Amino acid sequence: MMEQSRLVIYVLLLTSFLGYGQIQEKKALSQIMNIVEKNYNVKFSYSVNDVKNIFIEAPSNSLTITEIISYLNKNTLLNFELLNDRYITVSILNKTISICGIVTGNSNNDALFGASIVVLNTDKGTIANENGSFNLENVSANARILISYLGYKSQEFSAKDLFAKDNSCSTILLEEANLELNQILITKFLTTGLQKNIDGSTVLNTKKFGILPGLTEPDVLQSIQALPGIESTNESIANINVRGGTNDQNLMLWDHIKMYHSGHFFGLISAYNPNVTSKVIVTKNGTSSQYSDGVSSTISMFTNDNLTKKFSGGAGINLISGDAFLEIPITKQLELHVSGRRSFTDAFSTLTYENYFDRSFQDSDINTNSETIENSDTSSNFVFYDYTAKLLFDLNDKHSFRANFIGIKNELDYSESITDNFNKTNTKESSLSQDNLGFGGNWNAQWSNNFSTNLVSYYSQYNVDASDFRVETDQLLTQANEVLETGLKLNSFYKVNNYLTLLNGYQFNETGILNETTVTAPSYERTKKDVLLNHALYTEAEYHKGSTYARVGVRLNYFQKFSKLIVEPRINIRQKVGKGLALKLEGEFKNQSATQIVDFQDDFLGVENRRWILANEQSIPISTSKQGSFGVEYSENNLNIDVTGFYKKVEGITASNQGFYNNFQYLSATGNYKVKGIEFLANKTTNNYSAWVSYTYSINDYKFENFTPMVFPNNADIRHSVSMAVNYNVLENLKLSIGGIWRSGQPFTRPVEGNETVQDRNNTFVNYDTPNNENLESFKRLDVSLSYNFNISTKTPAILRAGIINLTNQKNTINRYYKVDPNNSNKTIQIDNLSLKITPNVSLRVKF
Template identity: 30%
Template sequence: MTKYLCVFLIVCSIKIYSQNEDNATSFQNEALPSILDTLQDRFNIKFSYLDEAVAARKVNLTLVPNGALEPLLDSLEKQTGLKFIKTSDTFYTVRAFMPSDTIAICGYLLSEIEEPLSDIEIFIKETKTYLYTDSKGYFSGDNIPYGSAILVSATGFRQRVLRGKAFIKEDCPTFILTESIQELDEVLIQEYISTGITKTGNEIKIDLDDVSILPGLTEPDILQAIQLIPGINSPFETASGIYIRGSAPHQNLVLWNGIKTYHQGHMFGMISAFNPYVVDQVNIYKSGVDPTYGDRIAGVIDIQSDTAIPEYTTGNAGINLVNADAVVHTPIIKDQLSLQVSGRRSYTDLVETPTFDQLSDRVFQNTTINTVSDFQNDTNDFYYEDYSAQLNANLSTNSKLNFSSLYSTNNLNFERRNDTLTLSDELRTENEGYRINWEYQPGRKRSYQISSYYSKYLLDYQFITDNMGVLVENERKNNSVRDYGAKITTTYSWSEYSKFTSGLEYSNNAIRYAFVTTTPNFELVLDEDDRTLNTYSVFANYSVSEPKSYRFAVGARLNYYEELDQIVVEPRLQYQKHLNNYWLVHTTAEYRTQAVSQIRESVISDLALENQIWTLADRQEFPLVTSYQLSTGSTFTKDKWFIDAEAYYRKIDDITTLTAGFINPIDNTYNQGSSSIFGADIFIKKHFENYKSWISYSYINSKNQFEAINNNSAFPGNWNIEHTIKWSHFYETGDFQFTLGWLWHTGKVYTNVAGVTQEGEILLLDYNEINGSTLPLYHRLDFSATYDFTLGSNKEVRYRLGASILNLYDRENILNREFRISNSFNTRFINDDMYSLGITPNVSFRIFW
């Protein structure tokens, strides 16, 4: 009897189940609007949506009697990639996922043979946070921005970039990581100094969207961030005064979207002239420069803004204690055309803040602005501004066109007056540039790039003496640069392991400078020059790599300087060898030339600011500067330890006492010579979960040798700072970031005075050995903190508060020391010591949308 009862119950259950299945409604490849109408009727709800957002979508769905609504909406989200938002008990909004929407993600990471990958680092780009896989390769995270790139990095595997939509389509998907078939160093050094700063071979890349805060900065100043790299210094605490391995700032090639720039600072170098919120990435080379780059002998700083066309209008705006700015990037034609514009201006001519006061004390010391005089009334109006615009166009799937422009200016008007006399210092600098660039890639193996640029720089200084409205004297200094050119580059990849790049480049450079004194009765030209140089270049580079083994690149650049009637071949060589998955060695060799240089003016202005002017090489006074550099080093990375060490030797020939920034204290004769530089950089970093610390040590020995100076013997270079230590700490908790940095280095060299001799009304200085003395030790501590937050339920608008303090313990450092005799009737001995910034606070507020 029991047996028959069991059979009866089973049959009944099958019948009931069949009836439920028979009552189920299935939709196959059904239009989404029709499905939504059905759900509205069945569940007595209402959907709000844009017709164009749902009209073309087809879905599959099965409706079971008495089934719940939420599983159905989850299924629709996975199939359509649309977000269903419950706004009340009976009302739902349907829209596309926004980049700022947050989702929960989970997944598994497996190798190609389906083995779990444990302890793999997963970086959430938008929030700058990390996830890690467990022993089963599983990872998960909440409140992940839908639009954020999710970077998966594992030693020996290709980096993989995931997006939020990959997690919407299915629950906890499985991702397969394939073995790396790229150069291993791209995987090894995923984070160099800080998040967003990576190192690939000899190229250091800064991604401004990802970079964490840096010591002493509330905002990611581009040129200040570069100075954290070992081997890069700024002896005078300026942003734009970047000395790479003993070379002067004017020997660096600084590009903005392919536009050569000749002035990179605001506030006389204290602030970078490039708005960091416009920049997408910066590529930096200390050595091993690709032959596609020419025109300079030292480092390369290649700044690039975003060329991708956004789906929505994005932007940000902010203010700190010195300037305010705004950036907007908006699509004009969906997926085809966009425009990015930015503007930044200081308000220092309207309001003087504690930050501006400290910067002013640093900049204007030892100038007429800070000199006590008999004049009772004085005014100092100063401001800076910069603007940029970029138009991005996708002409087709394999063709892009970009137009970029940049403009920056600094303006100073210092006036002092009494009842009859008015003295005015007027100083203006301008940097302006434009570039159009076309990229075409007809297939995987070939690509072409054609670009043309125009760059202009102007320095205009006037010292005007006015008596009762009548001009008495006008002393004027003027320097202008006009540079335009074009470039064609072709790239062909024989395989995924080898590539050949070649191209042609032309540039026309016209530079003029003049020192003129004008009175109502005469005009006196103290010094002037006006030159033009046409340069024709051919370059080629071949690179080949064997995965997990080596990478080799060899190339050359041939330059023909027309007005100099000179042909120069610049060979370039790079080689790196992987000893294992954690350790590689590398070496570079290069020869480069430079035809444009800055010279320290021999006519000292009354204002004593911007006393560097650009000039061109000629066949007499200023020869073509040449340089070769050799470097070798090793990199080790394992278990979140990163160690990098490199030694180098550089020889620079055909420099002059003026291009070397050296005004001979013994006599004023003009001399040619050379510079030899030997140095080494060591960098060590350890990354913990929320904390990381890195320390670097740099050694440099720079020697100059000029004919008929110092008995033809070598002496230390003007910018030689023998030992430098940089130690930084970074800690992140929740939405807060904190960073602390300590900078220590030996003092800069200078020429000391042994005594002062007076012959009548004339004073004569007796000097000791040239650059034989050293300033006291320099050190300072910098601190920064930021807090990111949103307000209310609006997650699409984000806010950031930042605070920083430079020179936290208010150390008084001497940056430079020079001695001179005044040019007045009352001749006197003057000791011009330049002191560093005192304790300098700054606060910033920013909004992102």
């Protein structure tokens, strides 16, 4: 009897459950309308295509026909209209809808603050707030929505999928991309598109880039100067100083290809098209052991590495150049990405070009010859361009192949005419070209869930060629500086568990550098070529669990020519110690075998005086660095505060490498520099604004044993540097950015007062006093930018940007030196190089 009672209870429970499930089950809309037609004696008029694939819960039978119409209007994206007691029309909504959602990560369901939500083929979009939530109004019901977040796989939805009904928003789970342990720590850092990795490196995502003061394009090498500890003492991106280092001490990688050239306009504009470069990672310390050959920093640039599977592109123009790029699917597995950018100022001039030209060539033969040579006339023509191509092939979901090409060129033609006493005009042509070509390929292979490899090879060629015909002496000077480098790198990654990944790798580099000078009248020729082979083995363990992140590695470098082994340990630790509070420790040893010397005697038309040379372990040693830093981070409620103290020592520098404007200018010696300081950054971000202030204090001193004095301030010794800025969303599609820079003036050397020159045989030289014992006036600059998004058509979004550099037209001296007065050999003339004047620029970009 008891068993029978239990059986009856089970049957009743099962029947109730099944009945409840049937009530809650969603039915096809066409089926629901058939039931309503029978129960209420009405007739629906509709197109089958409009209602197919729509499923909703059936309305209650107790509702009136008016209430059912209201229910259907509320729960579908269709318009149900009761014409009379008998007929009901059904049509597609022409009006827009509201969408919403909550974006979280699939691994721990954490809200993804800063996730990007974009309505495709429009300028409409937003970012998720600190809870991962977002909402957008007035979105077309037929629109496609792309939701993305760095470190996670992007997902595409129909607007109907995210329709905000009954105040209920869908939860969107984004799947982590295969980035192993290196996760994003701060998703919106200074501006949208700037993010911070947990290992302390900074990521610039150019496609999501917001706005920075003075910029009309997300210029890669200008944008990173918003970070504390990174600046340019002479306002040139070709001379970026990271924690007091020189520009040649920054390792520049473009899609794994080592680059030896960085700027157009001889340093004022980045040579890397920001509309093609999708991501840039900047590391100041604690670098992964797979990188070396840059004793100050590593700047890694990457282009889009994913198949888009649809034809797309874009084009833009500003007051200096125009560019375009295309992403062309060839098959489902093969795609070609191409781009090109060229200045148009050889056709017509703009105020922006003229200001850039004056700034770049103010101390060159182009400007000085016409002033110093009687009855002379000069003219010049300058052009730059760059182009890229990338072939993407996915064999399957385990193996992918990429082939890359990049070309960069600056070209200057210069003519000089002199009219003699017989009214006969003699004209000579000079030229200067500077270019960098790079070829590369890589193969990514996922052999199992835990084991993957990455094979990279590249070839890089850098050339500077000058032909300088000097009319007053009838002398032809030709010069060349060439760098040829091939490289091979193999990385293997083994994922031990969800917290620990091991990296092992091998790298081979062959670097050859040529320097050549020839002179006519009198005849002279000098050629020097060096080749260096370098083998490296490295290993690294990366661990991330909960509040602890650690990356520890070591790199062994063997220089075959010198039979020399250099051991480089690396460490990067971050430990969260409380709510929003973390401690970080970073350290590294690095080396560099190719450096630049500054040659004032054999410069290229007075425009480019830097040339690459290779270490020989005699007069030019391999440069080595030791760097350590310790810091405290606080990140809570969209407020980020970072305080970091650092110490760096670089050994093996040469006097010719530093570009001295003093008595050491033509001397040969090796030495070192030490820099120690502290960096501070406070950044507050919301959906509508981002404000920040940064401050860097540092002491940077040289030490050359053979000089007197042995210790004196570094040329890049900037004791105090402050920057402040705010970005504000005036409207949904209108953004404003304004910011300022103040820093103490860099050191310079005065002549000895009362004894300004000294004579050596028939030559007279400036008699300089104690080196770098004076400082230039403080550098001050205010910049502003505006950005406006709009639609040219429904499928052609556009963005208009305007910016002004040096809004107050501040006259900043960025370099000062002296030369002997040609009219009085006992006196000197002070030469001041000035910064960029007030310079406006406007850009317009469209996508398709």
